[in-house]
Structures are given as structure tokens and as C-alpha cells.
Amino acid sequence: MNFMSEFSLNDFLYMTKGLGVSITLTLWAVFFGTLMGIIFGFVRSVVGFFLNFIIGSILDIFRSVPLLIQLILANALSAILKFGYSPFQISCIVLAVYTSSYVSETVRSGLLSVPIPFRRSSRSLGLTYFQTLKEIIFPLALRVSFPSWVGITLGVFKDTSLVLWIGIIELLKSSQIIITRTQEPLLILSIAGILYFTVSFCFTRVTGMIEKKWEKYEL
Amino acid sequence: MNYTFHWYPAFKLLPKMLIGSITTIEVAFLSILFGIIIAAILAIAKNSKNKIFSSFASTWIEISRNTPALYQIYMAYFGLGTFGIYVGSFGALLIGITFNNAGYLAEIFRGGLRAIPSTQMKTARSLGMNFIQSFIYIIFPQLFRIVFHSIANQTVWAILMTSLGVIVGMNSDLMGVTNELNSLSFRTFEYFLLAAILYYLITKLFLGSAFLINLKLFRY
Numbered sequence: 361m362n363f364m365s366e367f368s369l370n371d372f373l374y375m376t377k378g379l380g381v382s383i384t385l386t387l388w389a390v391f392f393g394t395l396m397g398i399i400f401g402f403v404r405s406v407v408g409f410f411l412n413f414i415i416g417s418i419l420d421i422f423r424s425v426p427l428l429i430q431l432i433l434a435n436a437l438s439a440i441l442k443f444g445y446s447p448f449q450i451s452c453i454v455l456a457v458y459t460s461s462y463v464s465e466t467v468r469s470g471l472l473s474v475p476i477p478f479r480r481s482s483r484s485l486g487l488t489y490f491q492t493l494k495e496i497i498f499p500l501a502l503r504v505s506f507p508s509w510v511g512i513t514l515g516v517f518k519d520t521s522l523v524l525w526i527g528i529i530e531l532l533k534s535s536q537i538i539i540t541r542t543q544e545p546l547l548i549l550s551i552a553g554i555l556y557f558t559v560s561f562c563f564t565r566v567t568g569m570i571e572k573k574w575e576k577y578e579l
Numbered sequence: 580m581n582y583t584f585h586w587y588p589a590f591k592l593l594p595k596m597l598i599g600s601i602t603t604i605e606v607a608f609l610s611i612l613f614g615i616i617i618a619a620i621l622a623i624a625k626n627s628k629n630k631i632f633s634s635f636a637s638t639w640i641e642i643s644r645n646t647p648a649l650y651q652i653y654m655a656y657f658g659l660g661t662f663g664i665y666v667g668s669f670g671a672l673l674i675g676i677t678f679n680n681a682g683y684l685a686e687i688f689r690g691g692l693r694a695i696p697s698t699q700m701k702t703a704r705s706l707g708m709n710f711i712q713s714f715i716y717i718i719f720p721q722l723f724r725i726v727f728h729s730i731a732n733q734t735v736w737a738i739l740m741t742s743l744g745v746i747v748g749m750n751s752d753l754m755g756v757t758n759e760l761n762s763l764s765f766r767t768f769e770y771f772l773l774a775a776i777l778y779y780l781i782t783k784l785f786l787g788s789a790f791l792i793n794l795k796l797f798r799y
Contacts, residue, residue, distance in 0.1 A: 424735070424782045425775045426742035428754065433775060436768040440582045518647035525746060532650060545657035553646050553654070560645040 367547060371538045375548075378534030379555050385448070385530065386517045389455030393516070394509070396456065397463025404464060405471040419461040428522050430454050435526045451523040455516055462512045470505030471497060503574055510567045514560050531555060589769040592760050599756030600777055606744070606752060607737040610673055614680030614737075615730070621681060622688035636685065643682025648740050651675040656747040669751070672744035680737055684730065691725040692718070724797055731789040735782050742778070753777060 404412050434454045438445045474497050482492045524533035535552040539545045625636035652675030659666060703713030742754040749755045757774040761767055
């Protein structure tokens, strides 16, 4: 009698469900991470050296400690303080903070890449400070920061695979579960790899098209 | 909050964790070393006119850059078994990270190679050096200067990535040691906070020494 069952369409659907979890996690993390990153990056480009150093080194911690440990620590802390967050919420928060530490760096360098005369001339044309930011600085900085933002987003999408450690069934965990049953690691991992690859590849293509579109507005 | 932190037992296990850190550093440096060698070959192969070499290199680079590092470690741990190759968790970790590093470093090298004018190679060849010689004596020293900073960053990545070994059952590196100690006492927060601090120190120490090497090597 054969106790092993073959890889079936249901298993594939199960894996795509896992992929859905990965993508949802990425979307939330990138959304909040980008928001926070823009705020931090903007603050860092405005304030003086000392404050900049403090914010920078706090954000740097999230880049110097393995994400896996950050997830474990956040999970343990939430249990200790009895926050009662679900693992999904915890990983969203951790990934968002992780994303923001990278995004703040690119936003800052993007904002600093806009030449100072641009600000001065727009102010002298009668725009207010916030109008200058909105109409002149941000669009120019966006073009500089966008490629690295794409890289960060892809990195976060790949890093969502780590959340399996705190008990979320995402793409890699779901493939592991199927491997345990069917004992066909190569086939199933290849399918998982193709899924990861396809998503990353499509994302790069779409953002590449956006970048192309912006190219004609290049300075 | 009625949870009492127990820091003392965590500190008592610090020596074990430090021994684990040595394994972590070992894996990271081995993977970077192999990664650099493979990446140099991949970068040359990708620029070559031979279709087979260049498509092999681009396949490697695309796969390693577009799938998670953890997936690559899984592939080495579970996937290689299909071919009858059984690597332990150490081997799987090393293979996975090396594969990943090689892909990223190859792209870094390719960017660096593009920054070196092609006339350098032509001049070296016309002076009578063969391809290997001109690469080692002329191109590589210039390339190294350009990519040094990126290699340092990639090494930090490698150090952080070694923590993934624990998912495939690695128990001798910093993360693995911490995890094993944790399963004995379930003082999760204390132990892992200590491990986090150690990881932070390792990366900062590495970046500091890279900075010093940078000053020493590129003072001209």
C-alpha cells in the first residue's frame, strides 16, 4: 500500500495561497515602511548633524541584526508585554520597521541629491516652502530614489520567507509541508522557486517600464 | 507585566555564544571567499561571447538574486538529496550563502569592470601579457579598489544570512547555539537579545576593520 500521495493541483493551490500570504505581508510592510522611511528620511535631511547621527544609528540597528532575531525578539516581547498581537501583525511591524530603515537612507540621499539652487530659485519664484517640497524637490528626489526603492521592495519580498519561524504559513513553509507528505523536494522547491522568480521578475519589469516612462523628463 | 527578566543565566552562557560566533564568522568568510572566486568567473563568463557561458552565468545570477536566501539554503538541504548528494546543515548553509553571494558579487564585479576603460586591457595585452596576467596585474587591482566597499557590504549581508542556518538545523553557529540554549530554558527574549547584540558587534567590528584596511590599502 502506498502511503505517499502524488503532487496534485490542490497542493499547487495551497502553495499559491502561501504566495498570497507572502505578497500580502510584503504589501503591508512596504506600505508602512515606505511611509515611515519617507518621514525619517525627510527629518534626517533637514535636522542637524547630531540628531541625524542619533536617528541614523538607531535605524542602523535594524540593518545590523539578523531579521530572524528581530522577529523572534518582537514575538517574545509581544508575549511578555501581553500585547496579544498575532504573528502576522508582528511580522508586519518588524518588516515595516526593517523596510523603513532602508527607505530612510535612500529618501535622504535622494533629497540631498537635489541641488540647492533648485530650492532657492523656486522660492524666489514665489512658491512657499511646502509647495517647493511638493512640486520641485519630491518629484526630483523620487526619480533618484525609485530604483533603490524597487530593490528594497524585492528584498523585503524575499525576506518574508523568514516569517515561517514564528509560525506563519507562507510560500516556503507551505512547500515544506507538502514536501513532508510527498517526499519530492526538488519538484516542489522548483515550483516555489518559479513562483518567487515570477513575482520578482514581473515586479522588476513593471517598475522598469515606469522608470523608462520617467526617463524623458530627465534633467 | 508580571514577567521577570533573568539576565544572569544569559550572561553565564556568553562563552558558549562566543564560540558560536566564531563559527558564524567562519561560515561568513568562507562563503564570501568562495563567492568572490565564483563571482569573478561568472562576471567574466557573462561578458564572454560564448552563448553557453553567458547564459549559464546569467541564469545563476538571476536565480540567486530573485529567490530568497532561505530558499537557496532549502534547495541545498532538501533539493540536493534528490541527486543523492547529502550535505549536513553546515554544508547546506555554506552552499546556500555562497550561491547567493556569488550572484550578488558577480553583478558588483560587472559594474566594476564596466568602470574600467577597455583600453587598460588592450594596453596590457599589447605589452605582451596574456589574458590571465593582464587580468591579475592590471585589471584586478583597479577593480578591487572600486568594489571594495560593496564587498564589505556583501560580507555584512553574509554574516546576517548565516543566522538562517538554524532553520535547517544548524546548531553550532551563534544563532544555532542560542536557539539550543533557548530550548532548554525558554528565556527567549534574554538569550536572543544577547545574540542580537553579538551580531551587531560582529558586523560593526567587521565594518571598522574594513574601514582601516580601506585606509591602509587605498592611501594613494
